[in-house]
Amino acid sequence: MKIEKSIIDQHNQGLQERHQRAFDFVSSDVDNIDDILEKLQRFQIAIPSWALGTGGTRFGRFSGQGEPGSLEQKIEDVGLLHALNQSSGAISLHIPWDIPQNAEEIKALATSYGLKFDAMNSNTFQDQAGQAYSYKFGSLQHVDPNVRKQAVAHNIEVIKHGIALGSKALTVWLADGSSFPGQLNFREAFQNTLESLKEIYAHLPADWKLFVEYKAFEPNFYSTTIADWGQSLLLANKLGDKAYTLVDLGHHLPNANIEQIVSLLLMEGKLAGFHFNDSKYADDDLTAGAIRPYQLFLIFNELVDGMDVRGIDHATGLGWMIDASHNLKDPLADLLQSVEAIKIAYAQALLVDRTALKEAQQQNDVVRAQEILQQAYRTDVRAIVAESRLRSGAALDPIGLFRALDVRKKLIAERGMNSVATGL
């Protein structure tokens, strides 16, 4: 299924008047509205290939329908999203779930949808059929050098796939850790992981980056070998200039001040980028902005400030990706909601009066500082985000159009009721 431009235009025409009124109202107070719109247009959030199917928990999975049964169909799905919002212009692949049989053809297909290949993702947290060694007790951390070698080789393989597709980064997320006190020697696990990462790092092309992700817990329940930003940064610093720390919003202990971590990683020049999602309890992998939208705004507030201070291009300097699990909602609708929430937070952050904020901070005027952030956050920026879509040729109301077009019904008709996303 492909959504033609004419469909989009027709949809937009119907909403135009109402949109214009809202946009005029909200933009009338914004001096640099064109700059903001341009930034919003350029800001693209990658979609991981595994997000296109229904997710689940250890207790079960309630499958969806018409899910993409091949890499080609996954690209088609992201193409649909991108046609609707012109904000999802990249796909992030997961190996071995998405091994391209013919990289050139896959690249051409992606290009036809206006998509690029974001960071590649390796998988050493599951055993694959026919695998020589098990990752039950870890991969890059493993006490057995054979397991580590196998995991390193897999990552190098992933890099190769990525080169063929034009990707420029490898994301390493490890499930390595332990579930019981005593199981692991923490230092040796760290050192083994470092040595393994060094070997992978040595195979990175010159223009690639290595994203070292951290996570507080799960699937191991006593320790995680890269458990927090401090451990990830320690590794990134020991690895070298191409290694960075990746922040996944759900990978923290309760109450963590993630925006401060983001700010400091930017200060150190070591922030890789983001895996967006939201959570109330643990790594719940909910729709971005569904639970703590103000925190999402505060993170973007730090991102905008920190990237500008360091001269980092908002659109291309860091990696932006959604990493949620779609257990109850249609994955495509859910991803549209996540992208919308992220762009709202970004737009609000762009509205922050940084000169006034700086001044309030210099005067320790806490009341005023709060007012300045709330002034931006309380502004209804949806018309600004919609206008940026309009200017990019996307839909004013992506979910509305998704519904009106009965997208899922058509995908089911094409793919069948029982098509299940590969890899899940």
Add this chain to the structure above:
Amino acid sequence: MKIEKSIIDQHNQGLQERHQRAFDFVSSDVDNIDDILEKLQRFQIAIPSWALGTGGTRFGRFSGQGEPGSLEQKIEDVGLLHALNQSSGAISLHIPWDIPQNAEEIKALATSYGLKFDAMNSNTFQDQAGQAYSYKFGSLQHVDPNVRKQAVAHNIEVIKHGIALGSKALTVWLADGSSFPGQLNFREAFQNTLESLKEIYAHLPADWKLFVEYKAFEPNFYSTTIADWGQSLLLANKLGDKAYTLVDLGHHLPNANIEQIVSLLLMEGKLAGFHFNDSKYADDDLTAGAIRPYQLFLIFNELVDGMDVRGIDHATGLGWMIDASHNLKDPLADLLQSVEAIKIAYAQALLVDRTALKEAQQQNDVVRAQEILQQAYRTDVRAIVAESRLRSGAALDPIGLFRALDVRKKLIAERGMNSVATGL
């Protein structure tokens, strides 16, 4: 596989001298040692049928070997545990994973191992093949009365299976809840759940109990419809005298004072019993006592005190079950470790000088109160627990014997490498 009494005796003989020395030392200070030993002997902890296979997380599962491939083999596994420790004299079945084809034969088999049938467990958190309605959006809480009816009927079916086997309780654990704000009307979800439970309750035999379990979160990530002890107790009170609140140690928010909850539920006469496990972060389902052994002791301290005050028989008054997930360890070895940890905590709680504690509390002597609890907790009671096993004909060192007998190897030989526990 069956472990003969002669094997146990031989094992015990080899350890007897060392054991006797330790037991003599620790028991010399204990006035009521025989009373304690008798209580320990009578204290049986049920094993759930799903705990006999390797567990996993949403990220994957690393299968074990020689797992029980049928209900008969599950009973055999619990029989092995019980032979080793004489403390696991009951099995808790899960329907539909363990539907007995011939209840009488299954009962006879269990009896041959000295096992009873503990509480029955229903499952409305997964869809079964051929099921008319999906539980994707809940079961007893569902907005659609057809779904609720189906779930109620399933629970009634479970009661019937239980009657046939001689069980005396139904445990209802619901995954019902919501993952996003707005998804659910909390009050209606509660009322629907209450109505459904009332129908189930109406089908309980006169001598049965209904255990209403609560859980803070997961698999839903915004709300759980029976989320805490307060909600469970509200339901139990509205249902009637046969309804009780079941406590699973992993089902709480961070830092919850579980022992206080236990104490108050006992005060209200509404404590059903326990699902034992341990956790560091969330519902980690680790080996009992592996992370917070002092908390386990404090819980038993409240249990002993509260049961004695109300005249509840320790062994039979409440339900005791392990509910852990064995992702990394051999399930049988893991269960032996859990039972040992639970009995240690129980033994320590039996050692608490309650007269002195009462006195310290009356005087607000906080230093002394702490000393009294620590005096019991710091005592090495392993020889007491071992002696209770010895007197019951079990092994002095169950895990040691489990290893020496190469139990798993033999099970693999009997069942095959790839035998996977049904239901997981």
Add this chain to the structure above:
Amino acid sequence: MKIEKSIIDQHNQGLQERHQRAFDFVSSDVDNIDDILEKLQRFQIAIPSWALGTGGTRFGRFSGQGEPGSLEQKIEDVGLLHALNQSSGAISLHIPWDIPQNAEEIKALATSYGLKFDAMNSNTFQDQAGQAYSYKFGSLQHVDPNVRKQAVAHNIEVIKHGIALGSKALTVWLADGSSFPGQLNFREAFQNTLESLKEIYAHLPADWKLFVEYKAFEPNFYSTTIADWGQSLLLANKLGDKAYTLVDLGHHLPNANIEQIVSLLLMEGKLAGFHFNDSKYADDDLTAGAIRPYQLFLIFNELVDGMDVRGIDHATGLGWMIDASHNLKDPLADLLQSVEAIKIAYAQALLVDRTALKEAQQQNDVVRAQEILQQAYRTDVRAIVAESRLRSGAALDPIGLFRALDVRKKLIAERGMNSVATGL
């Protein structure tokens, strides 16, 4: 200091044009805007007398200036707030910090500012000079009946003061609990508390309510005797129809779903009302809406829904109070920010399309349900809240006017640099 109506009018005139444009924009989509405005006008949030001075932590306190040094000045302060926002028409007194020497005069003074007397607050968490028994080890829970009697007598005294002032409720917040395992017998502490509350309850006038507040921890660090909503509800049910459970937003374990608790308490007819504040880590007592504004909205979403279903008057049916600590900000400015945030959340909740939400829930359309809540939450309702102020004769921009009038400077001039709020 008193702010004349003419000052307000002049201020409003200067902002009128801009306000009108914003109000016209946002209200054009709202059918029942007058109903909403009327509700907002009627909605009054009480200010506790202890919030008018600078708060602190156990590590220290950085005093403010020009703080109210008497009950009269506290009333004056609330009068200033109320003049600015016409939303803080009540003051909540704390005994013994605010014992009125002449109740009639105090009432007359309050009336002159348009203020009523909200719930009375007792204090058995601190020792007062000359007190016979210490509350070090609790008050209503205390093992010594003399202490309990003293604490009960104090509460009865507080009721008397409240009667004289026209208050209609007593809020009991207890610091009772324990800091170490063993210190307390949980059941006896609960029973003692219940007995003590019964005595207090017996002294309540017929038209009074008893608000039983709960708190998870602090100032005791192992157990709190009324620790959660379940324990408070248990007490309220045992006490009778005039007893209710009071929710303070900061008094929960990490990640608690407070909106669900609110919904269920309303269902049970036992919600007393709220102590508003916000927090990131523990009972941080920050400005309402400063950290989790979406949660505040979700709570109001449940409140509006639940009150309407039960026919509870929004303005008068429950108790609304701010309970924050103003450690860094000027208390008056901080309170204005809290009131604004609360009214924004309330206005957003009033905008929720409940018919559509109900429909989405009935269809398990999670995507739509989220959209409906976000549609209301993302709306910039500040002009609606401002309009409600305008119609009530308050300032369009209360904090702006507070600044422009240099209120604190004038209070310092009147009261002196070193005037410290009584009771802190």
Add this chain to the structure above:
Amino acid sequence: MKIEKSIIDQHNQGLQERHQRAFDFVSSDVDNIDDILEKLQRFQIAIPSWALGTGGTRFGRFSGQGEPGSLEQKIEDVGLLHALNQSSGAISLHIPWDIPQNAEEIKALATSYGLKFDAMNSNTFQDQAGQAYSYKFGSLQHVDPNVRKQAVAHNIEVIKHGIALGSKALTVWLADGSSFPGQLNFREAFQNTLESLKEIYAHLPADWKLFVEYKAFEPNFYSTTIADWGQSLLLANKLGDKAYTLVDLGHHLPNANIEQIVSLLLMEGKLAGFHFNDSKYADDDLTAGAIRPYQLFLIFNELVDGMDVRGIDHATGLGWMIDASHNLKDPLADLLQSVEAIKIAYAQALLVDRTALKEAQQQNDVVRAQEILQQAYRTDVRAIVAESRLRSGAALDPIGLFRALDVRKKLIAERGMNSVATGL
């Protein structure tokens, strides 16, 4: 008050027989018992001068009696503890609460009790009378260079006092942070703090260490400028070889794996040492080992392993201090309980069979690894710790003797009922 050696001896004689029996039993299985005893004898835990008075919370403080009213009396108090347990041979002073008027006399007094001067503590979290600038909005982080200069100068002053007393380390704990989003520029706060610390570092004598403490939250409630081990390590690395990260057990987010942090800091050669206490909810500052004794053991397990690998002397290589708040217990009794719990955990960690553990880890034998740790932890080592005291000339039962001697009564007689510890 001074406890004569003869009193101790007499006390020990009465307990000797019972002790010997227990010690013989437990030590009979321990090959290197003399090595362990020697380590225990050498292991000294410093007492901070502020721990000798009754602590409190922001809600109040229930004063004790006979508290030390001068630095001399504080030294006397620690001398009492040391006489009782020979394990508290150092005092850690806090400036400005404990400015020695005559350093030589103070040193001589301390020496007379066998006490050394542990790390010095500065205070920039409170304002002192007559201070030019306020720390309300931070100290080393402050936007105003004058405030930073004042705070730096204070730290340099503290170093001078320390030099005079023979201390060898400065502990910097900052309350710096923010309570509201927007209040602070995180990067600038970090950079200001770093610059300030550099100036302090430049004034450190060659044989001194700088301990950089971190804390997740409180007294600021949105961000702390040195919030976690990662931030502290970042600072320590930028400062130089004499800077280390100090771990306070209560200064973490919920569920943090502190033992892993400890292990990694040792790996990096950057662990300063410990502030011991325990907690259930937040920074509760309870008696060490009172809530999570197994965690305390696991931390010591990492300490022993990590120190041995790096050749760090257990007694002198790192800093050991109690940092608890004694709100309900007599501070001296409470400190005796903390020291006992710490030494028990240390003794248990010394019992761990590291060869076997290593082997189990190499084989991923999780069951065995857990057994090995539990074997050590479940051993009742109290007689070993008591024997180490006996060999050092301390009391077999310090708290028992403390009670028998009516120490507090005598201190009240000497100092008066209302003597309150200076600084609190």
